[in-house]
Amino acid sequence: MRNMMLQNYIKTTFRNLIRNKGYTVINVLGLAIGLSASILILLFIVKELSFDKFFKDSERIYRIAVKGRMSGDYFNIALTPSPMAPALKRTFPEVESAVRLRQWSQQSLFAYEHKMFYEKGVFFADSSFFDIFDFKPIIGDLKTALYEPFSAVLTRELAMKYFGTDNPIGKILKVNDTFQFKVTAVLEDIPENTHLRFPLLLSWSSIKKMNDSRMDDNWGSLGFYTYIKLTENTNPELLESKTKTFIFDNLISQAGEDSNRFEKVQVEFTPYLQPIASIHLHSNLMAELSANSDISYVYSFSAIAAFILLIACINFMNLTTARSAKRAREVGIRKVHGGFRSQLITQFIGESVILSLLALVIAIILVEITMPVFGEMIGQNISEDLLINPLMILSYILLSIVVGFVAGSYPAFYLSSFQPVSVLRRNLTRSSKISMLRNVLVIIQFSISIFLMIGTGIIYNQLNYVKNKKLGFDKEHIMIIQLRSEKLREKTTYLENEFRKLTLVSNAAASTSIPGEGSDGTAYFPEGESTTDPWLIFNTGADYGYIETMGIEIIKGRNFSRDFASDTAGILINETLLKKLGWGDDCIGKKMTPGDPASKFKFHVIGVVKDFHFISLHEKIEPYIIYLSRNNLRSLSIKFKSGDLAESIEQISEKWNEMEPNFPFDYTFLDDTFDELYKSEKRLGKLFIYFSIIAIFIACLGLFGLASYTAEQRTKEIGIRKTFGAKTYSIAFLLTRDFTKWILLANVLAWPLAYYFLGLWLENFAFRISIAAQWQVFVLSAIISFAVAILTVSLHAIKVAGSNPVNALKYE
């Protein structure tokens, strides 16, 4: 008996769905797109939240960061002094193990037989590395793998690259044509969801043997990453409070009698612990290993997912309630024939849940199809495992049942409360209560869409602004070649000259760093300022011709010149520094003492350069110094004449291979380096734009369905009006007018919210567009929302308005 009833309901459901094919399609499709978009976002969020949690005991692993102050300038950096890790382990029993890492700052050339590749992000690591990070070994003993000097631990991918299927253990990799490292172990590839990614690790003990300036036991120089694992049940805050002065104390004792000097310069170093799982989303310090994401992205994407889902749900509710007028008769008849209210409620909710489950099936198929594209967009692989994880599957099913339930419940309770008699007698199409609810929902939908549209516009404009902002130098057509070995660096002048001879090269010059890459700061004692309190000023060393190559503008004084022998002690300062020092026009010839105030060596100012962005537009422009340097020049910049880029690259490449056959030709372009700085914004900005478009599309789909219902329900009125002389366009206008009102209201709601939240987002950028000056985006969004709504509605209005009024009047 029950079974029969159930069958009956299911039959009715499908009959209903088929009878209203158009609306069913819109309903299911809208929901399916909404669900698939939110599932994709969900996968993305789950992935973001999973970072660094796969390590065994990850809740006990911390990175040490240092907050501090140096001569008045505050900093917050992910680096520590090099002795930090072993000292912590020695001093505090609650530190179970500690490891220090040193990233090899530039790409290095690795070679095995004839196979040569540049590798980026290589680490030197203490042998305790694997006590903390339980990366999975394939071959080799991780306990001892990093013990011996010149040992290397490779990832599977890298091992394959150099050794193919041969056993890599014991094989020798030649690095930068100078050092030889022996492979001691191979790891499974590093999972994507960790901030700690590397192609291979080199043993810490190699550093000393390499006799390299990289090793630095000074407690005052922050250049090393320290990770610790605490013993169980250790309170990290307690350890933090015990280590507040740890660095400073060690600094004093290391300096011996010279110690009072630090108190004068107000050095402050306060180490603190960052739970490793929080780094990816909550840490944005100086010297992060890689550009981290931000929890705000997780929030905004959750919001977008919720928005999209909400819009899709609203569609669903709107279309279902809109149809309620037609269903009302069915309800009346069912009730007359003894249907119970509860049965009817079950029927309506059941219908809606069946629909939403159907939508889920379609959504999963859509997700499957779009996942690779999506992964590419976010720059990460979303793994299939995550999609078919039983917990995830359960949550999708739950989600769509809830969506179906919520969407179906209002019409269910509303419809089933109809009095059968009144339903059968009266026409309920314009029940004001229910159409009011519908209007409110449409307004919400469009407010969200307009908000997202404005967001899209503002994000797009800001990213464009960043891209096209005058940086104060010309980043176009500049090729950067890294001079990786001492051997190469010795030949700098020769290389510069050879390149300058090429027809397509307009200039070439080497420097210690390039814009966009981050600079080092050095202590300076400017003339007339305190002799104890140094100024920490960012600087770069550059060869003759650097200023011309970069297209930096000189606004006072002159450029470095070979005609003045004293220029070897000359410096150029930037406008910001000039302003800070307050030297005005007298700046030329002023002295600056680097490092030690008592030192005999003094720089003198020969010119002032116009401010330029040597770091990303996230930061404001800081004081800056360019000094003339002939050694330690790591980057060679080559400026091309405008013209055939491919041809230019070819010329350089040939020349390089002729001069340096031991180092494969490898280059970057300066504008790419700058683009890289905004990669995450750009990627997420794009993602935001795409999902906004989806949201807007779903909203339009809903509007389309609703408009067709409205038009259908007003068929008779339209017939009457036409009979008495209404023309097609005036009917179309009549039908569009209501929607126009709602869209207007939606704009009024969305504007202030967009203004507020996007204003917040823009604050991430030191250099940003002013949101008030973006009024065109607001106006354009309004126009688009009107255009889309009117177009959607008119499609129907015109069809209905153009039909023969007789038909409308005849059949009631």
Add this chain to the structure above:
Amino acid sequence: MSIIKLNNIHKSYIMGSNKLHVLKGIDLELEKGEMVSIMGSSGSGKSTLLNIIGLLDNHDQGEYWLNGIEMKGLSETKAAHLRNQYIGFVFQSFNLISFKNAMENVAMPLYYQKVSRRKRNLKAMEYLEKMGLKEWAEHLPNELSGGQKQRIAIARALIGEPKVILADEPTGALDSQTSLEVMDILKEINDLGITILIVTHENDIAHRTNRIIKLKDGIIESNVKNGKSHAYSENSMAF
């Protein structure tokens, strides 16, 4: 000059693969100021004929002259304009707009003549008063009786000052007392010189008109004037 002249009017409806020939050559002439009724069994094509005369529908074949102008190949807009100018409609089911009050319903045709709202409403009140419904102006249709609704519909048909009123079973939904009242009103309107064409299947309603036309199987079976019946023939084309 006759206000309405039909010449061999044909009309069929296509329903799927079938063709339903509803009007099979209608010849008909109405003089200005006449009050004529059309009778015939259900499905004989009365409404179809009325809709063609009212420009709500097109004829397939033949000639239709309204006020001396041939109605041929009219655009939507043109038809709407002519309806608004020449014709008033009254329906069996009233066809009032349910969420507009009596006055707004009456005023509606003037909206499409681009009359200002103030003037529209004034004139609507005037016509409601003529129908004795002044105090019902603010009421919605579902608060009114059938007779009142039909009087509102008549006021609406009149407000545009049409030359012809087409009424499709105007008394079909009313009791006999109310029906007679409605007929009296239509008679008064006719006395003002407005041509009236009524579709009905009630004999006593038909007998209150000057002429009775009977439709059968898509042709005019008889055309009875002033109570005197004479068989309809091709020859009667002559008058």
